[in-house]
Amino acid sequence: MNPQTLQILQLTLNGIAIGSIYALVALGLVMIYKATEVINFAHGDILMGSAFVAWGLITIAGLPFWLAVIITMLIAAGISWLLEARVMRVIVGQPHFAGAMLTLAIAFMLRGAVSMAFGPSSRTFQTPWSGQSTHVGGLVIADLNLVIIAAALIITALLFAFLRFSSLGISIQAASQNQLAAYLCGIPVKRLNSFVWAMAGAMAAVGGVLLAPIALVDIGLWFVVLKALAALVLGGFGSIPGAIVGGLLIGVVEQLAGVYLPDGFKDVMAYLVLIAVLILYPRGLLGEAHGRRV
Amino acid sequence: MSGFFAVEHLELSFGGVHAIRDLSFSVEQGEVFAIIGPNGAGKTSVFNVITRVFDPSAGRVVFQGNDITAVARHQVVNHGIARTFQNIELFEGATVLQNLLLGRHRFPHGNILAQLCWLPNVRRAEEESRARVEDVIELLDLAPYRNALVAGLPYGVRKVVELARALATQPKLLLLDEPASGLNPEEARDLAFWIDDIKHDLGITVIMVEHDMSLVAEAADRVLCMNMGEAIATGSAAEVRAHPDVLAAYLGT
Amino acid sequence: MRFHYDTTYRDAQRLIRYRADWLAYGALFLLLLAAPWILPRYYVGEVSFIFIMCIASLGLMVLTGFTGQISFGHAAFLAIGAYAHVWFISHDVPFVISIIAASALSGAVGLMIGLPAIRVSGLHLAMVTLAFSIILEQVIGRWKSVTGGYTGVPVPSPSILGIDLGGLRPFYFLCLAILLIVFVALINLTRGSIGRALVGVRDSETAAHALGIWVGGTKVLAFVISASVTGVAGALMAHHVQHVTPEGFSLLLSLELVMMVVIGGLGSLRGAILGAIFISLLPTFISKLKPMLPAAVSGQFGLEIFVFGLVLALFILFEPMGLNGRWLKLKALFQSFPLYRRDTFRRGKTYMKSERYR
Numbered sequence: 001m002n003p004q005t006l007q008i009l010q011l012t013l014n015g016i017a018i019g020s021i022y023a024l025v026a027l028g029l030v031m032i033y034k035a036t037e038v039i040n041f042a043h044g045d046i047l048m049g050s051a052f053v054a055w056g057l058i059t060i061a062g063l064p065f066w067l068a069v070i071i072t073m074l075i076a077a078g079i080s081w082l083l084e085a086r087v088m089r090v091i092v093g094q095p096h097f098a099g100a101m102l103t104l105a106i107a108f109m110l111r112g113a114v115s116m117a118f119g120p121s122s123r124t125f126q127t128p129w130s131g132q133s134t135h136v137g138g139l140v141i142a143d144l145n146l147v148i149i150a151a152a153l154i155i156t157a158l159l160f161a162f163l164r165f166s167s168l169g170i171s172i173q174a175a176s177q178n179q180l181a182a183y184l185c186g187i188p189v190k191r192l193n194s195f196v197w198a199m200a201g202a203m204a205a206v207g208g209v210l211l212a213p214i215a216l217v218d219i220g221l222w223f224v225v226l227k228a229l230a231a232l233v234l235g236g237f238g239s240i241p242g243a244i245v246g247g248l249l250i251g252v253v254e255q256l257a258g259v260y261l262p263d264g265f266k267d268v269m270a271y272l273v274l275i276a277v278l279i280l281y282p283r284g285l286l287g288e289a290h291g292r293r294v
Numbered sequence: 295m296s297g298f299f300a301v302e303h304l305e306l307s308f309g310g311v312h313a314i315r316d317l318s319f320s321v322e323q324g325e326v327f328a329i330i331g332p333n334g335a336g337k338t339s340v341f342n343v344i345t346r347v348f349d350p351s352a353g354r355v356v357f358q359g360n361d362i363t364a365v366a367r368h369q370v371v372n373h374g375i376a377r378t379f380q381n382i383e384l385f386e387g388a389t390v391l392q393n394l395l396l397g398r399h400r401f402p403h404g405n406i407l408a409q410l411c412w413l414p415n416v417r418r419a420e421e422e423s424r425a426r427v428e429d430v431i432e433l434l435d436l437a438p439y440r441n442a443l444v445a446g447l448p449y450g451v452r453k454v455v456e457l458a459r460a461l462a463t464q465p466k467l468l469l470l471d472e473p474a475s476g477l478n479p480e481e482a483r484d485l486a487f488w489i490d491d492i493k494h495d496l497g498i499t500v501i502m503v504e505h506d507m508s509l510v511a512e513a514a515d516r517v518l519c520m521n522m523g524e525a526i527a528t529g530s531a532a533e534v535r536a537h538p539d540v541l542a543a544y545l546g547t
Numbered sequence: 548m549r550f551h552y553d554t555t556y557r558d559a560q561r562l563i564r565y566r567a568d569w570l571a572y573g574a575l576f577l578l579l580l581a582a583p584w585i586l587p588r589y590y591v592g593e594v595s596f597i598f599i600m601c602i603a604s605l606g607l608m609v610l611t612g613f614t615g616q617i618s619f620g621h622a623a624f625l626a627i628g629a630y631a632h633v634w635f636i637s638h639d640v641p642f643v644i645s646i647i648a649a650s651a652l653s654g655a656v657g658l659m660i661g662l663p664a665i666r667v668s669g670l671h672l673a674m675v676t677l678a679f680s681i682i683l684e685q686v687i688g689r690w691k692s693v694t695g696g697y698t699g700v701p702v703p704s705p706s707i708l709g710i711d712l713g714g715l716r717p718f719y720f721l722c723l724a725i726l727l728i729v730f731v732a733l734i735n736l737t738r739g740s741i742g743r744a745l746v747g748v749r750d751s752e753t754a755a756h757a758l759g760i761w762v763g764g765t766k767v768l769a770f771v772i773s774a775s776v777t778g779v780a781g782a783l784m785a786h787h788v789q790h791v792t793p794e795g796f797s798l799l800l801s802l803e804l805v806m807m808v809v810i811g812g813l814g815s816l817r818g819a820i821l822g823a824i825f826i827s828l829l830p831t832f833i834s835k836l837k838p839m840l841p842a843a844v845s846g847q848f849g850l851e852i853f854v855f856g857l858v859l860a861l862f863i864l865f866e867p868m869g870l871n872g873r874w875l876k877l878k879a880l881f882q883s884f885p886l887y888r889r890d891t892f893r894r895g896k897t898y899m900k901s902e903r904y905r
Binding site: 087096097098100101105116272274279 | 663689855860
């Protein structure tokens with residue numbers, strides 16, 4: 001292979017790894033949206049908080065990596081559950097904007113709380129794959145990237161199987177289509193909504209633990225929620241395949257732009273693509289077309 | 295074809311679904327024309343084509359000699375056609391008065407600079423609009439609700455507010471989409487009187503889609519029955535009610 | 548209770564109808580005129596800044612409160628207003644023309660950003676505005692010849708007809724005058740047919756079409772008005788900070804603006820003003836509060852953002868109508884004093900209504 005293609009392949013792989021994390025976050029957002037019609041701006045801060053918690057568990061408490069990951073997931077899931085059951089439910093029935101603003105408020109509070117608890121400095125923690133890499137052909141792939149892609153694949157597959165085949169998953173789908181009807185069929189809609197938030201929270205925790213080794217454990221990690229939102233809108237809001245496609249696309253485009261485009265494009269590429277796509281496809285790439293009955 | 299309002303060979307399809315097939319009818323000035331038919335017959339779709347919510351696949355709509363099949367959606371009202379909606383479409387966050395004043399939107403109220411400075415011409419226009427709106431409020435007995443927010447009003451009143459808003463546009467042709475649905479018998483009777491007033495005192499032609507046959511029999515001069523997107527009978531209420539195809543459509547023989 | 552007792556329709560158009568209101572607003576006006584001599588020097592500058600934020604908040608209110616379009620990137624219009632104004636007055640354009648041109652330029656960019664609003668709405672639109680402001684921040688940072696890049700540009704002192712207005716008190720009156728002009732103009736706009744059309748587009752596009760409102764055009768118009776007003780605020784803000792840098796127009800500022808209109812109460816110009824005052828004073832309030840807190844909390848970096856979040860959350864949970872709603876309730880309490888019932892404004896039970904098919 002010539003070096004040119006090799007570099008593109010390398011960048012694409014890195015992009016897919018980052019994009020997998022975006023997709024994971026976007027998946028959580030889309031699940032929350034489908035269940036409760038709330039755009040959860042606090043999702044990025046749950047991810048960021050999880051990274052800090054994982055750092056604390058690994059570096060300070062000295063727990064093994066896997067145990068730390070599981071505890072982090074449980075904590076994130078618990079916080080998300082509480083947010084839905086105790087806070088978001090108060091404003092059910094109010095316009096979407098109110099819900100979005102409330103999650104924004106929660107995001108600020110989480111950010112402030114994490115910042116007060118851990119201070120502004122950033123840090124790192126060790127994963128079992130830090131510093132290792134695999135050589136395939138001429139490609140050098142960090143093991144961490146492979147783990148990220150594998151984790152994202154596994155979670156997506158599990159999620160798909162869960163929603164498709166388990167009765168709980170089917171109840172969740174039913175509730176997301178028509179809450180009132182589902183409620184009247186005896187589906188415990190309230191508990192399901194909290195459960196969906198908890199699942200999304202656990203997914204955010206995985207995202208945080210995977211992203212931290214690449215990007216440092218830092219308050220700025222919440223920013224990933226903006227990328228994930230861009231991915232969602234890009235893919236078509238409310239569409240699960242759209243979230244994945246959008247996430248991967250943004251990850252890859254960012255990596256390529258970082259090398260092949262002038263300085264500064266890397267940070268804004270996601271948004272340039274977003275605006276371009278929305279002008280051409282106002283519903284996003286895989287968005288559902290809804291008419292409104294008059 | 296006739297002079298006032300006519301629908302000619304109208305077709306509307308979404309993909310493979312034919313909502314309207316080769317529909318033609320005409321309405322004379324000063325008439326109350328009712329469209330009836332079972333659910334899904336395409337009645338509301340006819341209104342939606344007339345008010346340009348949907349583009350027809352074929353055919354045309356002619357009003358007072360003008361082909362209005364392709365005018366912009368917000369221009370329809372400027373031809374003198376106003377409508378109400380099956381599921382009430384009011385401005386929930388505004389008061390009844392503001393809703394009715396919005397009905398006057400098609401009349402000039404001064405350009406944006408004049409409005410920013412509230413120049414005398416804007417004041418006069420607002421006064422004029424307010425006066426016309428008060429006429430409608432008086433006609434439909436809405437005075438008690440003038441400054442109430444729409445969001446808090448009972449269903450029956452909202453229906454009347456929507457009718458009032460359509461009247462505030464000073465239309466020549468009024469399209470009423472199920473005006474009596476959800477009204478109690480008393481409200482429905484008021485409605486029959488109002489339709490009569492609208493026809494005789496205001497001289498407005500009315501086309502209404504309605505399921506309530508007693509209202510149709512009382513108010514309508516002519517009735518069109520649709521089924522599966524096609525016209526199956528036209529005539530007086532009694533004639534249509536006795537038509538064998540209509541009976542078949544409703545009873546499903 | 549007070550009843551409207553109008554004898555002509557023109558009576559209903561008056562902005563201030565009662566003698567008590569005349570007295571109250573007159574007293575407020577006199578207080579604002581006297582304030583620069585009453586307040587300590589530092590606070591005169593702070594109040595000028597609050598006036599500027601009020602203008603920006605009014606601008607966003609037209610868009611979000613009246614037309615129901617969400618913008619998470621309104622700081623971009625502040626930035627455009629600020630940089631354009633600085634560029635113009637650095638090239639010897641007179642102050643008044645410069646501020647109008649800056650506002651017009653901001654409005655023109657608003658037109659461009661508003662065009663997608665014809666086709667996309669809700670979150671999609673919010674993301675477009677957010678994306679735009681993030682991109683703009685980069686552009687300002689890189690376009691060194693005009694913007695001075697990340698080091699920023701110094702701002703010349705404002706002067707009209709050779710009279711320097713850069714001093715603390717002259718600048719205070721400049722901001723107050725512009726705020727009053729913008730406020731009255733927007734009151735006129737929102738009570739006229741254009742304002743009603745904005746609300747119409749917010750509440751039901753279907754009905755708006757049927758009443759002859761050009762929905763797409765109205766949405767874009769809202770963007771243009773909002774962007775030009777915010778642009779004016781940006782121009783004044785340049786003078787206030789005296790040295791503009793791209794960091795001054797970050798995402799956080801956009802979110803603060805959104806908080807102003809939400810906490811103030813959507814759909815009300817008074818709310819925009821109240822919200823701007825509240826949010827602008829919050830950091831000062833927090834810094835006053837710090838000595839009373841235990842050192843472990845007060846010394847922390849994240850306290851401010853935590854309090855911002857807390858305040859926003861409390862408002863959305865307990866007073867969704869915002870400060871304006873609270874104001875109306877208090878007014879109703881006093882006007883109907885012995886008759887006021889606690890349940891007058893009680894919220895009913897709500898259930899989830901889907902907005903997916905809008």
